[in-house]
Amino acid sequence: MMADTPIPTTKEAGLLGCRYCTRVWPSGTKTCGCCGSKLVSRDLQSLQKVWAWWLVALICYVPANLYPMLRTSTLGSVSQDTIVGGAITLAEHGSYFVAGVILLASVVIPILKFLAIAYLAISVARPSTAREGTRHMLFELVEYIGRWSMIDVFVVAILSSLVHLGNFASVEPGPASLTFALTVVFTMISAQSFDSRLIWDQQEFEKDTDRAH
Amino acid sequence: MSHHPEAFSPDATDLASLVACPSCDALYRMPRIAAGEDAVCQRCHRVIAAPRHRAGMQIISLAAASLVLLAATLFFPFLKISAAGVHNATSVLDVVLAFTSDELAILVLFTTACILAIPALRMGLLLYVLVPLVFDHPPSARARPAFLLSERLKPWSMAEIFALGCAVALIKVRDLAEVEFGPAFWMFAGLVFLVLQVQRNLCSRSVWDALEAATPDAPPTAATQEHLT
Structure with a gap:
């Protein structure tokens, strides 16, 4: 579509672009003269950072699923619910929609996010056939949706402070609430560390090979 | 209404008039856009500028x-x-x-x-x-x-x-x-x-x-x- 009029990049023009304020500087400039951010043409350590945070997040995600998120005591009986267990309890009570929201926010989105970040990090490290635009959209989706996984942590916080009804019922947060919150935070940092400009560099490799032919 | 910024031409020397897409590094000459309009990257569709009236x-x-x-x-x-x-x-x-x-x-x-x-x-x-x-x-x-x-x-x-x-x-x-x-x-x-x-x-x-x-x-x-x- 745009193949006949390739859009130049600041890197090709021998310049540096600021990722925070969009200003353009001569190459060799260390910090942006407008907003003061550090300038890098491509963040070459980006992938290492992405994988480091990704791994820490994955490690936290294991106890987040094994330990209880909530301890509910009603009239002397105590029940402990993990993320999946809590959703199943909700579904048994007929709240299919909320069970769906919880499963989506706490299970489906985190797992898809792990897969998407790994796919993006692998795809920029070797020749990829997937279209840049598609991969860029995937990246924006991961950045946009990732934060919403925090909803389960907030639900635990609300329930634990609200449900204090003496012996009748009370709710306390379980250890998984911490590890799950950490999972969300670390995947957010992992996605933020990814330099999305790397996705588009492969287009330039292709352009270069086209020129060589 | 959205604008695509004009693609960078190599003879430009005034860096201040240029803009780099923060998401994909595409280089443009900053267009003059009116309030209510958006400047959108042609390549990755990121909104680069979206000034609003007052x-x-x-x-x-x-x-x-x-x-x-x-x-x-x-x-x-x-x-x-x-x-x-x-x-x-x-x-x-x-x-x-x-x-x-x-x-x-x-x-x-x-x-x-x-x-x-x-x-x-x-x-x-x-x-x-x-x-x-x-x-x-x-x-x-x-x-x-x-x-x-x-x-x-x-x-x-x-x-x-x-x-x-x-x-x-x-x-x-x-x-x-x-x-x-x-x-x-x-x-x-x-x-x-x-x-x-x-x-x-x-x-x-x-x-x-x-x-x-x-x-x-x-x-x-x-x-x-x-x-x-």
């Missing part, structure tokens, strides 16, 4: 109003619960303090930050940066780092996620007890709306242009700054 004044009023709502939210009951004759009301402060057992103390800090401290800090920083610009005063001391901090904190401001969390929590305890919204819930909902409106009006490229134009020795680069005020 945005500065609107953001100032919205941010000030949201700070007032935020302060009021703290002290009024947020949710009320009753079952078997026992009642409990919870304020936002109680929610934040729910994780008080030692091993979960770090969650107290984190929840407080995401739903109260960061939204409040961002609105405060925007006021600090924009008030002098809009009222034609010299920029505040360290206005640029302040605005940069506000931009970087954006993904960590989670008031809207907390609001949806309330709805889920409500349905979860529906079988157990009767729950109703207190006045603070509606204030918080208003706050979420105001913060989203600030986001809709805020074009960071315009703010950077205005900050540069307000600094005497900086070259005149402002293509969008006139729309801020």
Whole structure:
């Protein structure tokens, strides 16, 4: 579509672009003269950072699923619910929609996010056939949706402070609430560390090979 | 209506007239765009600039109003619960303090930050940066780092996620007890709306242009700054 009029990049023009304020500087400039951010043409350590945070997040995600998120005591009986267990309890009570929201926010989105970040990090490290635009959209989706996984942590916080009804019922947060919150935070940092400009560099490799032919 | 910036031509030497897409590094000559129009990257479709008419004044009023709502939210009951004759009301402060057992103390800090401290800090920083610009005063001391901090904190401001969390929590305890919204819930909902409106009006490229134009020795680069005020 745009193949006949390739859009130049600041890197090709021998310049540096600021990722925070969009200003353009001569190459060799260390910090942006407008907003003061550090300038890098491509963040070459980006992938290492992405994988480091990704791994820490994955490690936290294991106890987040094994330990209880909530301890509910009603009239002397105590029940402990993990993320999946809590959703199943909700579904048994007929709240299919909320069970769906919880499963989506706490299970489906985190797992898809792990897969998407790994796919993006692998795809920029070797020749990829997937279209840049598609991969860029995937990246924006991961950045946009990732934060919403925090909803389960907030639900635990609300329930634990609200449900204090003496012996009748009370709710306390379980250890998984911490590890799950950490999972969300670390995947957010992992996605933020990814330099999305790397996705588009492969287009330039292709352009270069086209020129060589 | 959206514009595509004009592709960079190699003879251009004036760096200040150029703009780099922060997402894909495409290089453009900054187009002159009118208030209400968007400059969108041709390649990755990221919005590079989106100046809005009188945005500065609107953001100032919205941010000030949201700070007032935020302060009021703290002290009024947020949710009320009753079952078997026992009642409990919870304020936002109680929610934040729910994780008080030692091993979960770090969650107290984190929840407080995401739903109260960061939204409040961002609105405060925007006021600090924009008030002098809009009222034609010299920029505040360290206005640029302040605005940069506000931009970087954006993904960590989670008031809207907390609001949806309330709805889920409500349905979860529906079988157990009767729950109703207190006045603070509606204030918080208003706050979420105001913060989203600030986001809709805020074009960071315009703010950077205005900050540069307000600094005497900086070259005149402002293509969008006139729309801020």
